Amino acid sequence: MARTKINMVISLIKKEDTMKTKILTWNMVLASLLTMFLQSCQKNLLTLTDEDQNRSFMAVFRHQGNTGKSSDPLASQVVNTNDMYLVWNGIHGAAGYRLKMKVQSGSWDIPGDILWDTIVGPDVLKLTKIDLQYSTKHNFAIQTLSPMGEAYHSKWYGLGDGAHNDDRAEWEMGERIGIPDVVSVANVTETSMRVWFDLTVPPPNPTTPLNPSFQYEDGKFLIDEILVQPASVNRDLETKSIKLTDADRANGYVDVTGLTSNSLYVVNGLNGKVGRYWDRLYNTSMVRMRGQVGEPILIPHILDSENVWAQQNNVSRLDTILNNFLLDNTLAEGTIFMLEAGKKYYMGSNVVLAKGLTLRSNLPGTKPIVYMGLGYNETNTGSNALNFQLGRPAQAGEIGSITVGDVIFDDISFELPLAVNFFNQSLYPGKSINGNYFINQHSASMPFTCSRLETRNCNFQGMVRSWFRTQGSNRQVIENIIIDNCLFHDAGMYDTNGRGYPLITGAAVSVATNIFNNVVIKNNSFIGISWDQLVRENANLAWASSVVWNVTIENNTFLNAFSVSNGRFLIQHQNPPANSTYTVKKNLFISVKATGDNRDFYQSGMDFRTYRPGLSFDIADNYATSAKSANNAVTYYSSAEIFNNQPFSHASRGAGFNNGVLNAGGLEATKVTTGPTPIAPENLMVDPYPKGKKVGANWDTNAHLYNLNGLRYKNTPEVLNHPIYTEGIGDPRWR
CATH class of the missing domain: 2.60.40.10 (Immunoglobulins)
Structure with a gap:
């Protein structure tokens, strides 16, 4: 009916010749359309349900x-x-x-x-x-x-x-302080565990006095029950409650049987004489039962037919399988998952790493691709960007720590093809810069210990903000972080200064936090990376005696890496614990740009502020390419070393402290050298130049991209006789 009325009015308009009549007719059209609009609104108002009109107003909390x-x-x-x-x-x-x-x-x-x-x-x-x-x-x-x-x-x-x-x-809720270590777990099998309890009251400690909720008599803590409850990931399992006898207390332990293999349990000792439940508990332990690791599991490439982006890119979804592994007590920690070599997979949600696993190619040397997100978000304002998440938040009843076994990634290319950074954002109109990571710890993660976090033979592209970030107030311990034979490129540039977070970001709040216990970064290449630093931990705490940092950075190539703006220290550990060690050897540093590219390089070395007893360095045999181009037309750097700010040899904030007495090879060995005859980067490599330039204040959209195949060494006498080649300096892949 509405369409008929409009057509009639338009027909009348065509028959009128005078301007006055046309204006009158247009007024009729507008009046007609306005009437229809008001009638439509009136109809919508009249169709409000009785519930909608008479629904109670919402109460809100005062905050x-x-x-x-x-x-x-x-x-x-x-x-x-x-x-x-x-x-x-x-x-x-x-x-x-x-x-x-x-x-x-x-x-x-x-x-x-x-x-x-x-x-x-x-x-x-x-x-x-x-x-x-x-x-x-x-x-x-x-x-x-x-x-x-x-x-x-x-x-x-x-x-x-x-x-x-x-x-x-x-x-x-606030923290419960002054908790004694009364309960511990040992002899964990597939179906049983031994729960020990040391009831001896420790001597007074003025720094951390005992919480008054813990009762004791005659120097012994009161305890009457051991409770072994299934954790949230397997909440349907049976709870085991053991009422303690005098004989049990005299023995100092009880054996708990009938548990389920591969499952996660929360173990508590309780004093029933205390009225409030959370004050009855002594220290809490979370324990995963043992299990038999079966044969490697191949994750077949199955096209996700429900996702348009997946169909366009021929990719198979991965995240649901890995997240289900966390909940599956038929699969043991340490299970190996394999991806089909050369095939593409994608993550549609964050993947929680709270149970050790290995993810690798089923054909060594041929990498599958894992997209860390696919397509754009619902509002079309940015690309979908997901992360792995090490550790997890506590569920109801989980107040202890968790232990995560080895987490290993091997022979995989992790990519975000639609990543938006400061350089390329003009190519993605309406899209915001990504704030993504490879691994980003949840801020509310429970205290955790991970035995090993390792990536080997992997490629990483598109992580704009950082590679690995820790956060939160709870204790974090990673016994080993190994990054071996990996390639990092087309990543960073979170803002105009390139900032984000470092490759490995520490944010210790607990004195027992230690993610730098044994960090090994070797045989890698960082090409044009602009993250904040390589490793950083600036906390200055009264570190627990168990906390020692050991960092090894060896045989890596840094090409225009961590150098977009000043202060991108390779190592920023301002206040390391006593007895920490730093080994930095055989790394190659390259600054290079083409004629007409006016970018500046701000390569920075170390930032140490506190030299506690036992701190030591082993820094030697680090090389840089020449300060000028082969034809002397382009200056790459003008400082004595390639580092223009706080080099390794710095006398008060580097390994040159006290004339290099803390370095195994003395002061001279801390210096980055070009060798007796400097070699220009363009003479060392086939094509080391960035694809784009900086002209004035403007960056080309591809100024952070490189021809990776062009980084191969040239087969010339100058290269083959240079110490960079003969002494095996830098990432071996380019030789």
């Missing part, structure tokens, strides 16, 4: 997100360390209020994750929920109940996530 006040003494807040005081606005005519609670890592949609669900009367506008899990973020939600029935209840407030902070109510 900064709703009041804008950061220091409101009357706001909802954590009290008494692990009690939650909640206050909300009253709604006139409400029949009552319903409140729910979960921990941050839980889901509102999973009934088992809801830890508290209660209804209070209409006059109750505040309450205190007591005895919550220490050091854990909790989320709360509230709904106004209508006297007219369920259909008229308000919508929930508080169900929002990190992307919807206005509809989110989250608080973290």
Whole structure:
């Protein structure tokens, strides 16, 4: 009917000749269209449901997100360390209020994750929920109940996530300090474990006094139960509760049997005389049972027919398989997963690394490709960029630490083909710069220990912000980080200064945190990388005696790497623990640009501020290409060494401290040399130049890209007789 009316009016317009009549007719058209629009709106108003019109108003918690006040003494807040005081606005005519609670890592949609669900009367506008899990973020939600029935209840407030902070109510409980190490676990098999308990009360410690919730008599802690509960990843398993006898306490241990192989358990010792549950517990242990590692599992390449981007790129989805492995107690920690060589896979969500595994090619030497995201997000404002996540947040009941076995990636190319950085953003109009990583630890991750994080024979492209970042206040220990024979390129440039985070980013808050226990970076190439530093940890803590840093950087090639702006120290460990060691040998540093490229290089060496007893260096045989081009037309660097800022030989912030006394080879060995006859980078390599240039203040969109095949060494007498070649300096792949 509407279309017929419009056509009639348009027909009239065509028959009129005078301007006056045309104007009159156009007014009729506009009036007609306006009438139709108002009728449509009226129809929509009239079709509102009874529930929509009479739904109760939403109650909201009083906190900064709703009041804008950061220091409101009357706001909802954590009290008494692990009690939650909640206050909300009253709604006139409400029949009552319903409140729910979960921990941050839980889901509102999973009934088992809801830890508290209660209804209070209409006059109750505040309450205190007591005895919550220490050091854990909790989320709360509230709904106004209508006297007219369920259909008229308000919508929930508080169900929002990190992307919807206005509809989110989250608080973290305080830390429980002064916890004695009473309970420990040993003799773990596939189905049993021995739980030890040392009940001897330690002598007073003025630095960390014993928490008053721990009771003892005659110098012995009181304990009456050992509780072995399944962790959240296998929550349906049976809980084992053992009431302790006097004989058990005299023995100092109990054996727990009937457990399930490959499963994760939470082990606690309890004192039932304490009223509050979370104060009954001594130190908590999380234990994974042993299991038989089976044959390697091939993940077949199966085209994801439900994803248009997957069809266009002929890729198979990977993340669901790896995340399901975490929950699968039929597969042991250490399982080897293989990808089909030469095939493409992709991640559609973050992958949690909380159970040791190996991911490798099924044909050594032929790399499969794993896209760290595929296509663009729903709003078309950026590319989908996912990360691996080392460790995981605590679920309900999990307040201890977790142990992760070896995590190994071998012979894989990890890429983000649609990554947007500061240089290439003009090629992706409307798309924001990516803030992605290869591994990004969750900020609320439980304390964890990982035995080994290793990448070997891998390529990495498109990680704009960093490669590996740790964060959060809980303890993080990685016994070994090995990066061997890997290629890093087309990564970084998070902003105009290239900043982001370092290759390996430490952010220690706990004195027991140690991710640099044994870091080995060898046989790698970093081509045009602009991340903040290679390794960084700037915390200055009273490190635990167990914390020692050992860093080895050997046989790597750094071509225009970490040099876009000043202060990109290869090693920024300002305050290392006592007895730490640093080995930096046989690395090759190259600064190179073509004629007409006016980029500057800001290569920086070390940044040490504290020299604790036992700190030592072994720095030697590091080389650089020449300071000028072969024809002397282009100056690459003008400083005495290729480092223009705090070189390894720096007297107060490097290994040159106290005239090099801490370095195995003395001061002279700390210096980066060009050899007796410097060799220009273009004489060493076939084509080392960046593809694009910087002209004035403007960067070409491909100024960070390189012809990787052009980095091969030339087969000339100058190269073959140069120490860089004869002494095996730098990444061996280019020889």
